[in-house]
Amino acid sequence: MAISFNNALGMQEAVLTTRAHRAGVLANNLANVNTPGFKARDIDFKQTLDRKMGGGNTLSTLSTHNAHFGFNNGSNMGAERLYRASMQPSVDGNTVDEQIEHAEFMKNTIEFQAAFTFLNSKFKSLTKAIKGQ
Numbered sequence: 001m002a003i004s005f006n007n008a009l010g011m012q013e014a015v016l017t018t019r020a021h022r023a024g025v026l027a028n029n030l031a032n033v034n035t036p037g038f039k040a041r042d043i044d045f046k047q048t049l050d051r052k053m054g055g056g057n058t059l060s061t062l063s064t065h066n067a068h069f070g071f072n073n074g075s076n077m078g079a080e081r082l083y084r085a086s087m088q089p090s091v092d093g094n095t096v097d098e099q100i101e102h103a104e105f106m107k108n109t110i111e112f113q114a115a116f117t118f119l120n121s122k123f124k125s126l127t128k129a130i131k132g133q
Helices: 005-009 012-031 045-052 099-130
Strands: 041-043 081-083
Touching: 012 041, 012 045, 012 099, 041 045
Parallel strands: none
Antiparallel strands: 041 081
């Protein structure tokens, strides 16, 4: 009898890849904290995960002419990058608040580690089931 990892592990792969993508977006914000005119970005984790899992409201477009371009929102992995509202505007137009970005990055890291721990426990359970323990 074959084991279906998709059924056994559920959505953990999508959770981990979405968390990793969000970590990259937040790290980019932190790297550009002193870049004039840089706008802080983030992704909506729940919305992105819903898209990856095939549920939720997905944006679809209808082309009415052959010369029309296809829709591409410039995002990666189905994640729409949203602009973060600035709590304190900067003179140079940069909207990155270093403390908020650090807090969001750490929160995302903790949630990534929790998802990874959950995935690890799933693999341990599968191993025990295969060995018959």
